Amino acid sequence: MSRAAEPTVDLAAAEAQGLTQEEFENLCHILGRDPNHTELGIASALWSEHCSYKSSKAYLREFPTQGAHVLQGPGENAGVVELGHGWVAVFKMESHNHPSYIEPYQGAATGVGGILRDIFTMGARPIALMNALRFGSIDAPRMRHLVDGVVRGIGDYGNCMGVPTIGGETDFHPSFNGNILVNAFALGVARRDSILRARASGPGNPILYVGSRTGRDGIHGATMASESFDADSEEKLPTVQVGDPFTEKILLEACLQALKSGAVVALQDMGAAGLTSSSFEMASRGRTGLVLNLDKVPRREPGLTPWEIMLSESQERMVLVAQRGKEDVLRHVFERWGLEVETIGEVTATGRAVIRDQGKVVADLPIRPLTDGAPVYRRPALEPAGLAERQTKAKVPDPGDPAKALTKMLDTPELGSKSWIWQQYDHTVRTNTVRGPGGDAAVVALKGTPLGIAMTCDVNPVYCYLDPRTGAMQAVAEAVRNLACVGAEPLGVSDCLNFGNPENPEVSWQFRESVRGISEACRALDVPVISGNVSFYNETEGESIHPTPAISMAGVLPDLTNLPATGFVEAKDQVILLGVDHGEHGGSAYMRLLHGVEQGLPPAVDLAAEGSLAALLRYLAFDGALRSAHDVSTGGLGVALAEACFEHGLGADLKLPVDPVGFFSETQARAVISVTPKAVDGVLAEAERRGVPALVVGAVGGDSLKLNLDGTKSKIQVAELHSVWSTALPRALEL
Amino acid sequence: MKARVTIYPRPEVLDPQGKAVHQALTRVGFDGVNSVRVGKSFDIELKTRSQPLAMKQLEAMCDKLLANRVMEVYEIEILGKAGK
Amino acid sequence: MKARVTIYPRPEVLDPQGKAVHQALTRVGFDGVNSVRVGKSFDIELKTRSQPLAMKQLEAMCDKLLANRVMEVYEIEILGKAGK
Amino acid sequence: MKCGVVVFPGSNCDHDVYHVLKHLLNVETVFLWHDDADLKGSDLVVLPGGFSYGDYLRAGAMAGLSPIVDEVRRHAEAGGLVLGICNGFQILLEMGLLPGAMRRNLGQRFLCRDVHLEVVRDDLAFTSQYSVGQILRMPVAHAEGNYFDTPKNLDALEKNRQVVFRYCDPGGGPDDPNGSERGIAGICNRDGNVFGLMPHPERCSEELLGNVDGLALFSSVMKSAAAAMEVEA
């Protein structure tokens, strides 16, 4: 194409691509001239919120990222922690919110595809997936369609890949009516010495393009993820990215095989901002430069401009830096798997990206000034108006018959079983799933070792709305607790920070507070942040979502012999309550679901108490004393006890130290465990030694849950409760 | 009134199914194929006997449920008055 | 030569997909529907410009790969000479 | 005894079956690449689960045309053992080595959960370690497992004793998680040397996974192979 046909570059063009006046001037200053159209496209993609983290970077530095187990913290495609026995775990969580709202099936599917590529670019084989989903009210427009599409999209992609989806979170809240959240998590394993970092090093080394051909898919995706939805969003729709899990599966196998050849210097997937961000990031990390010849890029359709090729977000594509002279080895591997492979450029020592098309240079940009030199903003932050009012304690109505109230709570999509979702996910493939979905944390065995790897993801957006700092701390604390319930030691966090528009000072404040809360909790509980993702601009028509700093956490179990169950296992086992209730109902499910009130301070987080509780649970699990353990979280003791009964359809006869209101209180740092009668004394003594309040509240047995709440008696058949709980979600979906 | 609705991915949208079928055909020796696109087909029998009404109903069905306008296009063909 | 191959479950085969679509249509208010069958559609562009040859190739493709004769039937329609 | 596990592009239970055969049962086991028309002397050929070629047309359709498939057919016709699990079963149907076809699940969705199976045949090389009427628990994970054939063919299938496993409830009563005709979960050919089933025995062959109901299927094969060898000797 002739350069003359290119659109003119001026401030208006820059603004149309998402740059501010200041950023545009800065760009011209860096270049020492005006950029051309392609260069402007590249720079605005690199400086988009999604790629540059310009509004979050300054705050994210607060996270603790070091630790004895950490091999790679934030900065690469995914973080890496040591598991032992020469193995490492590689994991990350990422958002795909905007695409999933526009086209739920493809948006969610490609979200899974993207997070999987982040794992295998590091040289690790993905072995587990999780997903954290936030939908609006089930009756909101399009919501059932969104739920259906997102779940099918996640399932079809992960299932076809043969990576089990073993856990996640699903919630419904009106603050997500116009902007759902789809966060995908993947974890892989590798031998310690086979981890690869995405650094383009060694000038003269060829750059290879592998995988699907390039089309016009998702051009501007990164910019779209950096804007809010409004009425004319439909107009700006890019070509929807379609996931091709079959191609990704062979890409995975071929890449892992290619890595074994020793001929790969670096591997990077083309995610947001496609070839632009992948090539710039690789060269930036390697402190090198590169030359790309766009003629060589395999294309799906004719007539793509350099601008489009550089910004396309076609899926299932990789850039690979090969060792010079060993290209043929790699070419052979990829061709055997039937994949396209092309040499599209080479690494240079110039520190510049020189992009050529049909013999002409179409872009020539310095790399590090555009990556490391991207703008950094500390946006003005302001406590939300009306916060104090929101935090005022509301009156808590008496529930009447506790069993009836419990039934009503379990009869909601929020607290009902999520099995309708996870039965659509293959969670048993790879034959490592020791604990699939349905418990506190999922666990996979690591073949060839005695080790287990546990994982969970947690956050309560209502808590975060009422007090982002406490809410974020609670998310970390709950994740640690969930891991402890299976006896796992936490190794690291990958966070996925979903917020509204950061240019809104109230959102900026929520973000800052949340990051502080995560940092504080991670420090206290000794879990470093090793990777993560920020998703801003989650709002519609000016209405922000509730702040949702999702926390995914992975941990390790030294062996799997004594793995406790989530629910009661055998009659006559003694039920012990760990922790004490403080009657906290700010943002509780009881107040929200039964009384429509979302007010007060969220439950306080006592990090020391959480630490002791988790240590106790791990000790008891390792010791073999724990028959079952389940933490108390959303819905309080009532919901935790009901869930404990469901696993084997076993009832319990319990005298609890709470009144009917306290039955649903969400005070933290608590768990319900069951142990054999013989083990009780030892468990109580250990709890006392560690300063964890412990009380025997009754025994497992029978087919009903019998309650004595401070004198109020109530009883319900487990089967009756179970049938309500297990069908609540499909009924709400009108299936 | 019987009608057939045919739904295809928009031309610019990736069609992994079409790609896979094309490759499979080539693999088993059908090398005379230039391209394959895969779509869905719905044979719908309507109560109405009025063609304009049928068209209107079918268009509404496509817009509302059958097709995903973000990435698909549809065609409607009336097959015959009687349920043939 | 452009052709369209349409593949449907045999009439005697229960079509749960068609049933599900029918129910969904009814749920969103389209109550004028008697029945729905769901099939697949393939738009195939062939190199040949001979219609009889094209038919022969397409039939072979259907028998060998595109349709499962245990439960499916196919129709072939030539759409036009040029890759329109 | 030597086992061969076929790897199609998109197979994803290949390593799971390999693990059971090689590591749990200590049998010589090799992978067989779809593009090589060579069974490497395998006595048992396993077509594993997964999404061969993405299952983009119909599950198993495209894999049914791979170069290795002709060898598998020859092996089967010569009386060799062939086991198809999940996608492998679908491929055997598409190849015509087993009768019938798979529709989408009645519920239209992918289904991953434990199901119960009634053992209908215990006189096959694949089932000798089970007994007729025994109830097994096994995981399924599929979207197209809704077995179909015409009533006439189904009658023939039953008459020829080709139904091997049938879905049931935990007590042995009728159940049908995916809508399969007559609750059919697994069938064999007339000679009983080709067996296909939708549930995944390889996913329940280890104590660690909380269920070993599937292991006997693989050990049955080993046992009958050992017996056959004794006869030969």
Ligand SMILES: Nc1ncnc2c1ncn2[C@@H]1O[C@H](COP(=O)(O)OP(=O)(O)O)[C@@H](O)[C@H]1O
């Ligand atoms: N989208 C999902 N995908 C997979 N599993 C899910 C999903 N949503 C919920 N689950 C599973 O359902 C169970 C209940 O979830 P949740 O109530 O969030 O657990 P917890 O309160 O212990 O974190 C968990 O085992 C979780 O892994």
Ligand SMILES: [Mg+2]
């Ligand atoms: Mg929990």
